[in-house]
Amino acid sequence: xxxxxxxxxxxxxxxxxxxxxxxxxxxxxxxxxxxxxxxxxxxxxxxxxxxxxxxxxxxxxxxxxxxxxxxxxxxxxx
Numbered sequence: 001x002x003x004x005x006x007x008x009x010x011x012x013x014x015x016x017x018x019x020x021x022x023x024x025x026x027x028x029x030x031x032x033x034x035x036x037x038x039x040x041x042x043x044x045x046x047x048x049x050x051x052x053x054x055x056x057x058x059x060x061x062x063x064x065x066x067x068x069x070x071x072x073x074x075x076x077x078x
Contacts, residue, residue, distance in 0.1 A: 016037050016039070017036050017039065017040060017041050017044040018034065018035050019033070020032070020033050023060060031071070033075065034055060034077065035076045058075055059073050
């Protein structure tokens with residue numbers, strides 16, 4: 001089992017990490033952002049992949065209701 005990565009000084013200064021991803025929207029792609037509370041990009045990416053089914057459903061629900069900010073779907077980790 002691997003130890004979680006230790007945040008660098010820059011990551012500590014930057015604070016919580018954001019992960020970008022896209023979902024299919026017909027023949028187009030929809031840009032999405034997940035704001036996490038995690039200190040490293042690696043941890044945020046792992047969170048996205050681990051919880052992908054739930055995050056994808058939330059993004060698709062937001063797309064269906066038209067909940068976009070600046071043309072992107074923005075999700076926030078609780």
